[in-house]
Structure formats: structure tokens, C-alpha cells
Amino acid sequence: MQAQIPAELRRRFRAARRVCVLTGAGVSAESGVPTFRGGGGAAVWKGMPFDVISSAAMIERDLKSVWEWFDYRRDLIGSVHPNPAHEALARWQNLFGDFTLVTQNIDGLHQAAGSREVIELHGNIWRAKCMACGATEMLSLEQTRLRPPACVECGSEMRPDVVLFGEMLPMQDFTKAANKAVECELFFVVGTSALVYPAASLPEIAKGAGAYVVEVNPEPTALSAVCDETLSGKAGEVLPLFDVRDEDTLF
Ligand SMILES: [Zn+2]
Numbered sequence: 001m002q003a004q005i006p007a008e009l010r011r012r013f014r015a016a017r018r019v020c021v022l023t024g025a026g027v028s029a030e031s032g033v034p035t036f037r038g039g040g041g042a043a044v045w046k047g048m049p050f051d052v053i054s055s056a057a058m059i060e061r062d063l064k065s066v067w068e069w070f071d072y073r074r075d076l077i078g079s080v081h082p083n084p085a086h087e088a089l090a091r092w093q094n095l096f097g098d099f100t101l102v103t104q105n106i107d108g109l110h111q112a113a114g115s116r117e118v119i120e121l122h123g124n125i126w127r128a129k130c131m132a133c134g135a136t137e138m139l140s141l142e143q144t145r146l147r148p149p150a151c152v153e154c155g156s157e158m159r160p161d162v163v164l165f166g167e168m169l170p171m172q173d174f175t176k177a178a179n180k181a182v183e184c185e186l187f188f189v190v191g192t193s194a195l196v197y198p199a200a201s202l203p204e205i206a207k208g209a210g211a212y213v214v215e216v217n218p219e220p221t222a223l224s225a226v227c228d229e230t231l232s233g234k235a236g237e238v239l240p241l242f243d244v245r246d247e248d249t250l251f
Helices: 007-015 025-029 056-061 063-077 084-092 109-113 171-183 201-208 235-243
Strands: 018-023 098-103 118-120 123-130 136-138 158-162 186-190 212-217 229-232
Touching: 007 212, 018 084, 018 171, 018 201, 025 235, 056 063, 063 123, 063 158, 084 098, 084 109, 084 235, 098 171, 118 171, 171 201, 186 201, 201 212, 212 235
Parallel strands: 018 098, 018 186, 098 118, 186 212, 212 229
Antiparallel strands: 123 136, 123 158
């Protein structure tokens, strides 16, 4: 199995001080998190397509239904667990002087695996945000309360703190991720075809700034051409292969 990591990449992994990883839906899917994309019965909620109920317009029109939809999704996510990919990335934060984990996932599984600082480009399904003052509050599965919840700071309505269709990414988080992409020596794209901009630009930014870019995906993607190395396979099977850092000492 270990042979699947090319020697050149293994050497770079050992020598790297600044490493950046971008994860996407594929990593969550390996834990059983439904992606709600690509059609199928699960992509419709109470007769509304996924991209309608998950839209900025629906927040304006029917906040209560948006909460019901996200309550349903939290219920699904509440029963899944981090997989070996999440666990490997949680270990990586201790291997490098500067490690940055950026995710497009909203399920909080990286944190559940022990990752301390995660740049969440699309928000977090376990967090509510005040629509007036921006105060945030973490939600738990056990919470049963009237929807929408009220802000403890100002009493205004709150919404799920996730980026919906028709909304911009949080610029501060994206800028931070882009700066890390510029600084890093190794950039991993894991479980995402990264076709959605601006997240898709992160590996390109890294590559342009001189990083060695590695893709981990079951299938080649549009990004493969940008990457220096494409490792075919599930993230949960490929990432743990990097754990053996000191194989040289065996000889
Ligand atoms: Zn408030």
C-alpha cells in the first residue's frame, strides 16, 4: 500500500513546513453524509429542490422551512462519524510548523476528529447566526426550540450559518485561505472536483505561487491537469498512507 505514495511526494511531505489542505464533499461522503447534489429523491425537501430550499431567497421568504430543512440535515449528520481521512488530517496539524485545513464541508466532522482550526468556506451546519448583529451560537442535536431561534445578544431572528445558493463566500475566510495557499509548499486537494469558484481557485493560486499540488480523488477531475500529482482512491484510504514519515530509519 505504501508504494502508492511516490517517493518524490513522500520526500516533499517529510521536508515540508507549510502545508495546506482543501477538502470537499467526497471526504464527508465517505462518512455517509448525503451531498444532496446530483438528483435523486433526497435532493427534494417537501417538494422543493435542494438549491431552492438552500437559497438566500428562501431565507427571506420562509425562514421556518429553511430551519426545518437544516434540522433534518443535522439529524442525518448527527449519526455519522469522522472517517480515516478526517483522522489523518487531524494528525497532520501536529506534523508541520504551519498547517492549514480549508473545507467546503459544513458538517463539522473535521473538528469532531480533532482538527483545531478549520477554515470553513461554506459555514457550519451546527452554528446559527443572527441576521441583525451577526452573533453566532452553536447548536446541538438535543436542542428543541421554537424556530427560528432568537439571538441572545439582540433578540433578532437567527439563520443557519452556512453559505446558501445565491450568497458569497465569507470574504475574510477566503482571503485567509488564499494567503495560506500562496505561502504553502505543499497543497492537497482532497475529495473535491473543486469546480465551484472561488474555492476552485485555491489550488491554482497555490500552484501559481510555486507549491507542489497534490490531488486525492477516486476519479480524475478538471483539476488533475493543474496538479503535480494525482493519487487515485478514497481519501480515507490514501491519506493514512502518509503517516509513515520515518521509513528511512528502518534501514
Ligand atoms: Zn443579534
